[in-house]
Amino acid sequence: MxxxxxxxxxYLVTVVDTGSFTRAAEQLHVTQPALSHQMRALEQxxxxxxxxxxxxxxxxxxxxxxxxxxxRAALADAERARCAARLASGTxxxxxxxxxxxxxxxxxxxxxxxxxxxxxxxxxxxxxxFRHADELRDAMAAGEADxxxxxxxxxxxxxxxxxxxxxxxxxxxxxxxxxxxxxxxVDLATLAGCxxxxxxxxxxxxxxxxxxxxxxxxxxxxAVRTEQTAAAPILAAAGLGPALVPANVLPPRFDxxxxxxxxxxxxxxxxxxRAAADPLTSAFIxxxxxxxxx
Numbered sequence: 001m002x003x004x005x006x007x008x009x010x011y012l013v014t015v016v017d018t019g020s021f022t023r024a025a026e027q028l029h030v031t032q033p034a035l036s037h038q039m040r041a042l043e044q045x046x047x048x049x050x051x052x053x054x055x056x057x058x059x060x061x062x063x064x065x066x067x068x069x070x071x072r073a074a075l076a077d078a079e080r081a082r083c084a085a086r087l088a089s090g091t092x093x094x095x096x097x098x099x100x101x102x103x104x105x106x107x108x109x110x111x112x113x114x115x116x117x118x119x120x121x122x123x124x125x126x127x128x129x130f131r132h133a134d135e136l137r138d139a140m141a142a143g144e145a146d147x148x149x150x151x152x153x154x155x156x157x158x159x160x161x162x163x164x165x166x167x168x169x170x171x172x173x174x175x176x177x178x179x180x181x182x183x184x185x186v187d188l189a190t191l192a193g194c195x196x197x198x199x200x201x202x203x204x205x206x207x208x209x210x211x212x213x214x215x216x217x218x219x220x221x222x223a224v225r226t227e228q229t230a231a232a233p234i235l236a237a238a239g240l241g242p243a244l245v246p247a248n249v250l251p252p253r254f255d256x257x258x259x260x261x262x263x264x265x266x267x268x269x270x271x272x273x274r275a276a277a278d279p280l281t282s283a284f285i286x287x288x289x290x291x292x293x294x
Contacts, residue, residue, distance in 0.1 A: 004042060004045055004046070006074065006075065006078055007038070008038050008039070008041065008042040009042075009071040009074055009075055010028070010075060011024065011028065011035055011038050011039055011042070012039065012042060012050060012051075012064075012067070012068070012071050013068070013071050013072055013075060014027055014028055015035070015039065015051065015058055016051075016058070016060060016064075016068060019057045019058060020057065020058065021035055021036060021039075021053075021058070039051065046063065046067070048061070048063045049061050049063065049064070050063055050064035050067055051064055069141075069142045069143075072142055072143055072144070073141075073142055073143025073274075074143070075143075076143040076144065077143055080097075080146060080278070094122065094123045094124070094280060095123070095124045095125070095126055096123055096124070096125050096126070096146055096147075096280060096281065096284055097126050097128060097144070097145040097146045097147075098125055098126070098127055098128065098145060098146065098147055098148075098149060098284070099127075099128040099129075099130065099136055099139050099140055099144060099145035099147070099148045099149070099150075100127065100128070100129060100130070100136065100148065100149040100150055101129065101130050101131070101132070101133060101136055101149075101150045101151075101204060102129050102130070102131060102203070102227075102228070102229055103205060103229040103246050103249060104149055104150060104269070105127055105129050106229055106230055106249050107229075107246050107247075107248030107249035107293060108149070108163075108166070108246075108248055108269065108292045108293050108294060109127075109149065109288075109292065110293070111291045111292065111293050112287050112288045112290075112291040112292045112293075113125060114291075115287055115290075115291045116284060116287050119287075120283075123280065128144060128145050130150075131200075131202050131203045131204060131227070132202060132203065132204040132207075133150050133151045133153070133204050134204075136148055136150045137150075137153050137156070140272065140273075140274060141274065143274065146273070146277075146278075146280075146281045146284075147271055147272070147273050147277065147281050147284060147285060148271065148272050148273070149163070149269070149270075149271050149288065149292075150269065150270070151204070151267050151268065151269060151270075152268040152269065152270035152272075153270070153272060156272050158272060158273055158274045158275060159272060159273050159275070159276060159277065160270050160271075160272040161270060161271045161272070161285050161288075161289065162268065162269075162270050163269040163270055163271060163288060163289060163292055163294055164268075164269055164292075164294030165266045165267070165268055165269070165294065166246055166247075166248065166266060166267050166268075166269050166294055167246070167247045167248075167260075167264065167265070167266055168208075168212075168244050168245065168246055168247065168261070168265035168266065168267075169244075169245060169246075169247045169250070169258050169259065169260055169261075170186050170188070170191070170242055170243070170244055170258070170259045170260070170261060171197075171232070171233040171236040171237060171242065171243045171244075171245055171250075171256045171257065171258055172186075172236060172237075172242050172256065172257040172259065173236070173237055173238070173239040173256065173257065174237055174255050174256050174257055175239075184259060184260055185259055185260050185261070185262045186259040186260070186261060186262065187216075187261075187262045188212065188213060188216035188261055188262075188263070189216045189217055189218065191242050192213075192216070192217065192218035194221075194241050194242055195221050195222065195223035195240075195241045196209070196213075196220040196221065196222055196223060196241045196242055196243065196244075197222075197223060197224055197226065197232050197235045197236045197240050197241045197242065197243035198220060198222035198223075198224070198225045198226075198243075199225060199226060199227070199229075199232065200225045200226060200227040201225070203227060205229065205232075205244075206225075208244070208265075208267070209244050212244060212261070212265050215263070216263070223240050223241040224240055224241070229245065229246070229249055230249060232245050233245050233249065233250055233254065233256060234256075236256060237254070237255055237256030237257075244261075244265065248293045248294065269292075269294055271285045271288050271289075
Protein backbone atom coordinates (compact mmCIF):
# COMPACT_ATOMS: atom_id res chain seq x y z
CA MET A 1 0.00 0.00 0.00
CA UNK A 2 1.28 3.48 -0.85
CA UNK A 3 1.95 5.72 2.15
CA UNK A 4 0.87 9.34 2.38
CA UNK A 5 3.81 11.69 2.93
CA UNK A 6 3.92 15.13 4.55
CA UNK A 7 5.17 16.50 1.27
CA UNK A 8 2.05 15.24 -0.51
CA UNK A 9 -0.12 16.86 2.18
CA UNK A 10 1.79 20.11 1.68
CA TYR A 11 1.11 19.86 -2.05
CA LEU A 12 -2.62 19.37 -1.43
CA VAL A 13 -2.88 22.32 0.96
CA THR A 14 -0.91 24.61 -1.36
CA VAL A 15 -3.01 23.71 -4.41
CA VAL A 16 -6.17 24.46 -2.43
CA ASP A 17 -4.83 27.72 -0.99
CA THR A 18 -3.58 29.02 -4.35
CA GLY A 19 -6.49 27.60 -6.36
CA SER A 20 -4.14 26.51 -9.11
CA PHE A 21 -1.64 23.76 -9.90
CA THR A 22 0.50 26.31 -11.75
CA ARG A 23 0.67 28.79 -8.88
CA ALA A 24 1.17 25.97 -6.36
CA ALA A 25 4.09 24.57 -8.35
CA GLU A 26 5.69 28.02 -8.46
CA GLN A 27 5.24 28.51 -4.72
CA LEU A 28 6.60 25.03 -3.93
CA HIS A 29 9.50 25.37 -6.39
CA VAL A 30 8.65 22.16 -8.25
CA THR A 31 7.59 21.48 -11.81
CA GLN A 32 3.87 21.22 -12.52
CA PRO A 33 4.20 17.63 -13.88
CA ALA A 34 5.95 16.60 -10.63
CA LEU A 35 3.22 18.24 -8.56
CA SER A 36 0.46 16.59 -10.60
CA HIS A 37 2.20 13.21 -10.27
CA GLN A 38 2.36 13.49 -6.48
CA MET A 39 -1.28 14.54 -6.28
CA ARG A 40 -2.32 11.54 -8.37
CA ALA A 41 -0.22 9.30 -6.12
CA LEU A 42 -1.92 10.76 -3.05
CA GLU A 43 -5.37 10.22 -4.54
CA GLN A 44 -4.42 6.66 -5.49
CA UNK A 45 -3.25 5.92 -1.95
CA UNK A 46 -6.53 7.26 -0.54
CA UNK A 47 -8.75 5.53 -3.05
CA UNK A 48 -10.47 8.47 -4.72
CA UNK A 49 -10.17 11.99 -6.13
CA UNK A 50 -9.47 14.88 -3.77
CA UNK A 51 -9.68 17.69 -6.31
CA UNK A 52 -11.86 18.49 -9.28
CA UNK A 53 -9.80 20.18 -12.00
CA UNK A 54 -11.79 23.08 -13.47
CA UNK A 55 -10.74 25.36 -16.37
CA UNK A 56 -9.54 28.22 -14.16
CA UNK A 57 -9.40 26.79 -10.67
CA UNK A 58 -9.66 23.62 -8.59
CA UNK A 59 -12.46 22.48 -6.34
CA UNK A 60 -12.35 20.06 -3.44
CA UNK A 61 -14.39 16.89 -3.76
CA UNK A 62 -16.28 15.61 -0.70
CA UNK A 63 -13.30 13.34 0.02
CA UNK A 64 -11.00 16.35 -0.35
CA UNK A 65 -13.08 18.45 2.04
CA UNK A 66 -12.91 15.65 4.59
CA UNK A 67 -9.15 15.31 4.10
CA UNK A 68 -8.10 18.97 4.13
CA UNK A 69 -8.39 19.81 7.87
CA UNK A 70 -6.45 16.66 8.74
CA UNK A 71 -3.76 17.59 6.23
CA ARG A 72 -3.45 21.06 7.76
CA ALA A 73 -3.29 19.54 11.26
CA ALA A 74 -0.57 17.06 10.25
CA LEU A 75 1.55 19.83 8.73
CA ALA A 76 1.08 22.04 11.80
CA ASP A 77 2.05 19.15 14.10
CA ALA A 78 5.16 18.48 12.04
CA GLU A 79 6.22 22.13 12.19
CA ARG A 80 5.69 22.23 15.97
CA ALA A 81 7.76 19.06 16.32
CA ARG A 82 10.59 20.66 14.37
CA CYS A 83 10.42 23.82 16.49
CA ALA A 84 10.39 21.79 19.73
CA ALA A 85 13.43 19.81 18.61
CA ARG A 86 15.35 22.95 17.67
CA LEU A 87 14.39 24.59 20.96
CA ALA A 88 15.49 21.55 22.96
CA SER A 89 18.83 21.50 21.15
CA GLY A 90 19.37 25.20 21.80
CA THR A 91 19.75 25.98 18.12
CA UNK A 92 16.80 28.34 17.86
CA UNK A 93 14.14 30.18 19.79
CA UNK A 94 10.64 28.78 19.85
CA UNK A 95 7.14 29.99 19.19
CA UNK A 96 4.04 29.00 21.11
CA UNK A 97 0.73 29.35 19.30
CA UNK A 98 -2.12 30.19 21.68
CA UNK A 99 -5.71 30.31 20.46
CA UNK A 100 -8.27 32.19 22.52
CA UNK A 101 -11.38 34.37 22.34
CA UNK A 102 -11.28 38.16 22.23
CA UNK A 103 -12.35 38.83 25.80
CA UNK A 104 -9.73 36.55 27.33
CA UNK A 105 -6.80 38.07 25.51
CA UNK A 106 -7.91 41.30 27.16
CA UNK A 107 -8.71 40.17 30.70
CA UNK A 108 -7.45 36.68 31.52
CA UNK A 109 -4.17 36.30 29.64
CA UNK A 110 -2.03 39.42 30.27
CA UNK A 111 -0.77 38.53 33.79
CA UNK A 112 0.18 35.02 32.68
CA UNK A 113 1.87 36.32 29.53
CA UNK A 114 3.88 38.80 31.58
CA UNK A 115 5.22 36.01 33.79
CA UNK A 116 5.86 33.76 30.78
CA UNK A 117 7.81 36.48 28.98
CA UNK A 118 9.88 37.15 32.07
CA UNK A 119 10.75 33.47 32.59
CA UNK A 120 11.11 32.41 28.93
CA UNK A 121 12.12 35.40 26.81
CA UNK A 122 13.42 33.08 24.09
CA UNK A 123 9.91 31.74 23.37
CA UNK A 124 7.61 33.99 21.36
CA UNK A 125 3.85 33.73 21.83
CA UNK A 126 1.53 34.15 18.85
CA UNK A 127 -2.07 34.85 19.81
CA UNK A 128 -4.79 33.63 17.46
CA UNK A 129 -8.05 35.27 18.50
CA PHE A 130 -11.63 34.26 17.71
CA ARG A 131 -15.04 35.82 18.23
CA HIS A 132 -16.78 32.66 19.39
CA ALA A 133 -15.92 29.61 21.47
CA ASP A 134 -17.13 27.34 18.65
CA GLU A 135 -14.67 28.96 16.22
CA LEU A 136 -11.93 28.51 18.82
CA ARG A 137 -12.76 24.83 19.28
CA ASP A 138 -12.84 24.18 15.52
CA ALA A 139 -9.48 25.89 15.03
CA MET A 140 -7.91 23.84 17.80
CA ALA A 141 -9.33 20.63 16.33
CA ALA A 142 -7.83 21.58 12.96
CA GLY A 143 -4.37 21.92 14.51
CA GLU A 144 -4.07 25.69 14.19
CA ALA A 145 -2.59 26.18 17.67
CA ASP A 146 -0.65 24.44 20.44
CA UNK A 147 -3.22 25.22 23.12
CA UNK A 148 -6.66 26.79 23.29
CA UNK A 149 -7.89 29.01 26.12
CA UNK A 150 -11.59 29.67 26.42
CA UNK A 151 -14.90 28.49 27.83
CA UNK A 152 -14.65 24.82 28.68
CA UNK A 153 -15.76 22.80 25.61
CA UNK A 154 -18.47 20.30 26.46
CA UNK A 155 -17.50 17.57 24.01
CA UNK A 156 -13.73 17.82 23.75
CA UNK A 157 -11.97 14.45 23.44
CA UNK A 158 -8.45 15.69 24.27
CA UNK A 159 -6.86 16.84 27.55
CA UNK A 160 -8.61 19.71 29.36
CA UNK A 161 -7.19 21.70 32.29
CA UNK A 162 -9.58 23.76 34.38
CA UNK A 163 -8.50 27.37 34.96
CA UNK A 164 -11.35 28.61 37.12
CA UNK A 165 -14.68 30.39 36.91
CA UNK A 166 -15.05 33.77 35.23
CA UNK A 167 -17.49 36.22 36.84
CA UNK A 168 -19.59 38.73 34.92
CA UNK A 169 -20.72 42.11 36.21
CA UNK A 170 -23.15 44.79 35.09
CA UNK A 171 -21.73 48.21 34.23
CA UNK A 172 -23.90 51.34 34.52
CA UNK A 173 -23.20 55.08 34.26
CA UNK A 174 -21.30 56.53 37.20
CA UNK A 175 -23.73 59.43 37.70
CA UNK A 176 -26.65 58.84 40.00
CA UNK A 177 -26.77 56.23 42.74
CA UNK A 178 -29.58 53.78 43.31
CA UNK A 179 -30.74 51.27 45.89
CA UNK A 180 -28.64 48.68 44.10
CA UNK A 181 -25.39 50.44 44.99
CA UNK A 182 -25.81 49.74 48.71
CA UNK A 183 -25.84 45.97 48.18
CA UNK A 184 -23.52 45.99 45.21
CA UNK A 185 -26.03 43.83 43.34
CA VAL A 186 -28.64 44.37 40.66
CA ASP A 187 -31.70 42.40 39.62
CA LEU A 188 -31.41 42.17 35.85
CA ALA A 189 -35.20 42.22 35.51
CA THR A 190 -35.14 45.89 36.65
CA LEU A 191 -33.11 46.67 33.51
CA ALA A 192 -35.58 45.10 31.09
CA GLY A 193 -36.78 48.47 29.83
CA CYS A 194 -33.28 49.76 29.09
CA UNK A 195 -31.52 49.77 25.76
CA UNK A 196 -28.31 47.80 26.29
CA UNK A 197 -24.74 48.03 25.19
CA UNK A 198 -24.69 44.72 23.34
CA UNK A 199 -22.15 42.71 21.38
CA UNK A 200 -21.98 42.22 17.63
CA UNK A 201 -23.68 39.15 16.13
CA UNK A 202 -21.21 36.30 15.97
CA UNK A 203 -19.41 37.40 19.12
CA UNK A 204 -19.86 34.68 21.75
CA UNK A 205 -20.67 37.26 24.43
CA UNK A 206 -23.75 38.32 22.45
CA UNK A 207 -25.21 34.86 23.02
CA UNK A 208 -24.29 34.99 26.70
CA UNK A 209 -26.06 38.34 27.16
CA UNK A 210 -29.17 37.11 25.34
CA UNK A 211 -29.31 33.90 27.40
CA UNK A 212 -28.75 35.74 30.68
CA UNK A 213 -31.47 38.30 29.97
CA UNK A 214 -33.85 35.56 28.78
CA UNK A 215 -33.37 33.80 32.13
CA UNK A 216 -34.35 37.10 33.79
CA UNK A 217 -37.52 37.23 31.69
CA UNK A 218 -36.78 39.67 28.89
CA UNK A 219 -35.02 40.13 25.58
CA UNK A 220 -32.42 42.92 25.61
CA UNK A 221 -32.89 45.78 23.18
CA UNK A 222 -29.58 47.03 21.78
CA ALA A 223 -28.70 50.72 21.88
CA VAL A 224 -25.35 49.92 20.29
CA ARG A 225 -23.47 46.77 19.38
CA THR A 226 -19.70 46.44 19.61
CA GLU A 227 -17.23 43.80 18.49
CA GLN A 228 -14.70 44.85 21.11
CA THR A 229 -15.13 43.63 24.68
CA ALA A 230 -13.07 46.55 25.98
CA ALA A 231 -15.50 49.05 24.43
CA ALA A 232 -18.62 47.69 26.17
CA PRO A 233 -17.90 48.95 29.73
CA ILE A 234 -16.70 52.33 28.41
CA LEU A 235 -19.89 52.80 26.39
CA ALA A 236 -22.00 51.74 29.38
CA ALA A 237 -20.20 54.15 31.71
CA ALA A 238 -20.81 56.90 29.15
CA GLY A 239 -24.57 56.39 29.53
CA LEU A 240 -25.52 54.38 26.45
CA GLY A 241 -27.04 51.60 28.51
CA PRO A 242 -26.16 48.72 30.83
CA ALA A 243 -23.52 46.23 29.74
CA LEU A 244 -22.72 42.73 30.94
CA VAL A 245 -18.94 42.24 30.91
CA PRO A 246 -16.31 39.89 32.36
CA ALA A 247 -15.13 41.42 35.62
CA ASN A 248 -11.50 40.80 34.68
CA VAL A 249 -11.59 43.23 31.71
CA LEU A 250 -12.26 46.30 33.89
CA PRO A 251 -9.25 48.55 34.54
CA PRO A 252 -8.30 49.29 38.18
CA ARG A 253 -9.62 52.86 38.15
CA PHE A 254 -12.75 52.41 36.10
CA ASP A 255 -15.17 55.32 35.91
CA UNK A 256 -18.48 53.51 36.09
CA UNK A 257 -20.84 51.77 38.47
CA UNK A 258 -20.10 48.06 38.69
CA UNK A 259 -22.74 45.77 40.17
CA UNK A 260 -22.99 42.00 40.50
CA UNK A 261 -26.11 40.32 39.09
CA UNK A 262 -28.24 38.95 41.94
CA UNK A 263 -28.27 35.66 40.05
CA UNK A 264 -24.53 35.20 39.38
CA UNK A 265 -23.42 34.98 35.76
CA UNK A 266 -20.37 32.77 35.38
CA UNK A 267 -18.57 30.59 32.87
CA UNK A 268 -15.94 27.93 33.41
CA UNK A 269 -12.64 28.51 31.66
CA UNK A 270 -10.16 25.88 30.54
CA UNK A 271 -6.99 25.31 28.59
CA UNK A 272 -7.19 22.38 26.20
CA UNK A 273 -5.05 20.57 23.65
CA ARG A 274 -5.66 17.96 20.97
CA ALA A 275 -3.22 15.44 22.47
CA ALA A 276 -0.86 15.16 25.41
CA ALA A 277 0.95 18.49 25.56
CA ASP A 278 4.66 18.73 24.82
CA PRO A 279 6.89 20.08 27.64
CA LEU A 280 6.80 23.68 26.39
CA THR A 281 3.00 23.75 26.11
CA SER A 282 2.67 22.02 29.49
CA ALA A 283 4.85 24.70 31.07
CA PHE A 284 2.65 27.41 29.53
CA ILE A 285 -0.51 25.77 30.86
CA UNK A 286 1.01 25.65 34.35
CA UNK A 287 1.75 29.37 34.05
CA UNK A 288 -1.88 29.95 33.09
CA UNK A 289 -3.13 27.96 36.08
CA UNK A 290 -0.99 29.99 38.49
CA UNK A 291 -1.19 33.48 37.00
CA UNK A 292 -4.20 33.95 34.69
CA UNK A 293 -6.78 36.39 36.01
CA UNK A 294 -10.02 34.45 36.49
